[in-house]
Amino acid sequence: MAGVLSAEQVRVETFTGLRLTQFSRLLKTVRERGGNGTMQGRPWSLPLAERVLLVAVYYRTNLTMRQLGPLFGISSSTVCRVIQRLRPLLAIEPASRPADAADRLWIVDGTLVPVRDRTVGASSRNYRFSANVQVIVDADTRLVIAAARPASGTTADAHAWRASSLAEHCHDVTVLGDGAYLICGMVVPHRKRPRRPLLAGEKADDAAHRTVRARVEHVIGYMKNYKILRDCRQRGDGLHHAVQAVAHMHNLALTS
Template structure:
């Protein structure tokens, strides 16, 4: 159909996915291998796999409503909804990898405003949100684990354990900010009441802050996907979007 967005026109790929056309084709090949194009009962898809992946990426990137997005790809609103429900979980990156000896990870939580109040609660940003525990490799800055999001009123200590992020990293050395006391993670030294930190502890805190800032930069890049600023997806939709965006971030970072 003329005048619609399609992956056959390479100029559309980078603005929505952040990937080069070559890396986008590699992603499609991997999705084929993972069974994304498996035959299913009922009517065939109205778009090829490449266009369906691009539609989902465009939805996450722009956060347009489906009534706005569907005509841009030449499909109905209901078809766009089915595509997002089907492709979103398939784009999610897989975790549970084994970490090499000496690996250092960084964890932090980020709040995603979420309109589905069955999975979200009012949090410190005064909006209904979900708390996403994200773990990155300190050297490569690749996302290696994302826990299932508890409601946004959970503090990071509880969310770390409840989300499954703690189980995903096992005993690997992991650093975090001061919001994770008593978790066994490497956190900054606290200044004693009425006293000062000794020189080596101040130096340790300074280097700790510099390294931990890497995850803040990852969050800044991920939040350029507007779905993470105001998510209208229901149920596990926000979790699938976060993991799918993490996979695309990793592909861009590794390119």
């Protein structure tokens, strides 16, 4: 395995956005989750390292399966089977309640991801058929804490938040959100009301709030360097698995 990874260092770093040590940690996680387990039928034509690399390259570049096949010396149908088999195993680890929850600050925001599956997305405000994905980020470390299952692109952020299970991760943690998350138990900006201008202190609070909340937008922007989140052709749970895997790889890139 080490020989395979050493020989593929340039390809790993160029096509996945991960350094070799980071990719090794991803590979270890997939192996521990049973990625190398036996299956009925013929054995895989590629070792596990190559298969994990294939999935990471797919998420990073969004190449079609016909394009990926020649790169790895396999058929497009085998590429499809590899992705279907491994994509759940690349998911981000479920977040546990931090010991210093009272001192932590998390930020939540939703983003629209263009999709092809009409059962997942809807024609939304970005003028594309999209899904709404809610993401929680740690304000200090920029690590992704959790990401919800995609909702329809026409779903308001507050409704998508309430319908998700993300609130379960946020007990005793201060969570920041924008004005779309009113009455969701978060710290949100002060609202402008008719004939009542904001006070100077409220304006200062909102300015500080925007400065901190911008961090979640930066993280989402980094996640969208993985082009699968710019135009997801996967159907069913494909987008959900892609978001979870991209969040995992983003966290590896920050912590390794």
